[in-house]
Amino acid sequence: MDPVRLLPMAGEPAPERADAARNREALLRAAAELIEHCSVENVTMDAVAQRAGVGKGTVFRRFESREGLMAALLDHTETLWQRGVLSGPPPLGPGAPPLDRLRAFGHSRIDTVLTHAALIRAAGREGARSYAAASFISMHVRYLLGELGVTGDLGYLATALLAPLEIPILEQQLGLERMPLTQVRHGWDDLVDRVLSR
């Protein structure tokens, strides 16, 4: 397959045995299929193990915890979304003015977060800790803020801007406070304008 993999270089986290890799794939597929039938919260670890044809211990060996498994599933859709940001069509992808990109970023983020709300919740803090998601997103916002000439603590500003796009806040707004989705999107645009305005 990939000759590079045959001689593992130092620093790499040690290669994975063939059966282990096969089981990981089987487990991810089994979990995805089960989620499609019953919703996320009804999928048990035993069921995933059984469907994948492995023992329960193996599931936990691979993914640490239920949250870990869900985070691994999330990782897939997150990666697709990141591709859209990095190389998809504008205004989300490159090619549009930074302000348009930042607005589109928020709208798109709201959409995917809501689409995968149940999975994100099930991934708990393991989802947030995942290198892929949190880090990339924050980086991208910082980059756009920089392009827009914003001065100040970009690190803080990025997380502060991203906070209202997180599931708990969105659910509070849409659920308890009964805001329509359009208001939330418009609110993000307004917030962005305010952050830029000095």
Added chain:
Amino acid sequence: MDPVRLLPMAGEPAPERADAARNREALLRAAAELIEHCSVENVTMDAVAQRAGVGKGTVFRRFESREGLMAALLDHTETLWQRGVLSGPPPLGPGAPPLDRLRAFGHSRIDTVLTHAALIRAAGREGARSYAAASFISMHVRYLLGELGVTGDLGYLATALLAPLEIPILEQQLGLERMPLTQVRHGWDDLVDRVLSR
């Protein structure tokens, strides 16, 4: 005690039987004591029930779930904090200019949230749903924004401003991103300025 209580008016959620009330108190006290010894995450519902001298079923009857019990405990400290906002000394309490109050509000919120981080996490979404906390806080921020002459969607702005004060975001900033606490406090001040600046 309170003569008004003797004739319950319509609309009230029905009075509580004497033994029930006694058990609620006993359970809250037992839980608080156990938390003081072992930390929150090591306190089991069985232990709380046993210490309070009641059956396990009673705990769940009173508080619905573990999260419900934790939320009830939180409610106490939240109420104290609210008193500080409503009638404590300035700049958190009334008497200071709105901008100073808003800044102080953020700093104070960060402090209490971090102090009770474990409990808040254990209360999960039950803590957020609690009428007391979320609603009051949002109301207060809206009020201050109004005093400051901010125009726009104050409802959205309030939740957006409050989002970076929530536990998951604070923990991400202080933990993963290794920001010092002073940076977070300063970041809040800056964010407030930006939101006001148009």
Added chain:
DNA sequence: GGTCGAAACGGACCCCGGTCCGTTTCTATT
């Protein structure tokens, strides 16, 4: 192809949150 140590496997087991239902306790009413 055979050998050996390391890694992965599997499923019995434990712990804890949450439910259920037969029993007990309270209180309104007479």
Added chain:
DNA sequence: AATAGAAACGGACCGGGGTCCGTTTCGACC
């Protein structure tokens, strides 16, 4: 004081997440 029925009680029970450890499988090296 007696009664009745609603509400609360308690603890056996269940299901699911997570662990442990004896057994099996892999693959590096000879």
